[in-house]
Amino acid sequence: MARRPFRLGRSLTGLGLFATRPIKKRSRIAEYKGPLLDVKKAEKAERSGNRYLYEVNARWTIDGKARSNIARYFNHSCNPNAESYSVGRRVFVRTLRNIKPGEELTYDYGIDYLRNVIGKSRCKCSRCRKRRARRARELRLVRKRREARAASKRKKARASHGR
Ligand SMILES: [Zn+2]
Numbered sequence: 001m002a003r004r005p006f007r008l009g010r011s012l013t014g015l016g017l018f019a020t021r022p023i024k025k026r027s028r029i030a031e032y033k034g035p036l037l038d039v040k041k042a043e044k045a046e047r048s049g050n051r052y053l054y055e056v057n058a059r060w061t062i063d064g065k066a067r068s069n070i071a072r073y074f075n076h077s078c079n080p081n082a083e084s085y086s087v088g089r090r091v092f093v094r095t096l097r098n099i100k101p102g103e104e105l106t107y108d109y110g111i112d113y114l115r116n117v118i119g120k121s122r123c124k125c126s127r128c129r130k131r132r133a134r135r136a137r138e139l140r141l142v143r144k145r146r147e148a149r150a151a152s153k154r155k156k157a158r159a160s161h162g163r
Pocket of ligand 1: 077078079123124125126127128129
């Protein structure tokens with residue numbers, strides 16, 4: 001891996017990683033680094049609130065909490081442009097498509113993380129924000145239609161009283 005093609009920056013959820021130059025599809029861009037924990041140690045770390053545990057397989061988990069582990073700053077997205085994958089007990093991140101400079105690099109943390117840690121209704125990835133915005137727009141429309149219907153009913157009622 002040459003110099004990192006991304007930088008740490010402000011994202012919607014705190015910090016995130018942003019491309020600093022075009023990156024080709026399927027480029028390996030980072031390794032998720034940290035000590036390997038066995039199941040017992042991983043459970044203990046989880047109980048103590050460590051949010052940077054990457055379960056490599058049923059036996060091993062990487063403790064990625066050290067700030068030197070740049071890969072801990074990838075944010076989750078339900079519509080990611082990168083993915084994590086393991087080779088033996090090592091974990092890497094690669095792009096899923098061509099990336100433009102300035103784009104935030106994200107991967108999908110998986111359904112367990114989304115359910116248990118983020119909470120599905122609180123996900124701030126661009127897809128979920130768009131989905132929620134669309135839902136809010138739809139609800140506004142429904143309300144408007146309902147109000148319009150109620151108003152026209154009142155009008156009709158007034159009209160019939162007038163007769
Ligand atoms: Zn999401």
